[in-house]
Amino acid sequence: APIRKVAVFGGTHGNELAGIYLVKHWQAHGAEIQRPGVEVKPFLCNPRAVEKCTRYIDCDLNRVFDLGSLGRTVVEDTPYEVRRAQEINRIFGPKGSDDAFDLIFDLHNTTSNMGCTLILENSRDDFAIQMSHYIKNALAPEPVPILLIEHPTLKYATTRSVAKHPVGKYEN
8 A cells, every 4th residue: 555644753752862853853844854645744752751851751652552551541640651642642543543654753862882773563564674675775885774673472562653664763
């Protein structure tokens, strides 16, 4: 199926500045990333953590996109990031549905010496694999390792897992 809805996430962790700066730039200059026939939405995931320049407020947003957290009843002491995950799921999902965004490209920084690394969660996702191959060739001769974090019984609870094709990008 054609890719029609793409989101670029920054600020999943409020202290990872590269994605935050890019998302804010593209929110102000959206024409740079728009293409005919494709909706591209830059999105700041955790604005409260970004404001405080801290990884998160109550819990790691990148770990609460499991179906239990997404379906949890909100009460007074529900962590901010769980509430935010539910909001993100409403905007870009719902997770696992035909209505979910086709691609979420989640931008992160790391202190690990891994250069620019793409993270994939499913070895059977032909689109994500082909896109990663394209990115690797487009950036040649710069190395672009691809890390597959697939596990036979683990369902990933990352922000990007809301999309049909989740891809993470980490850079030090």
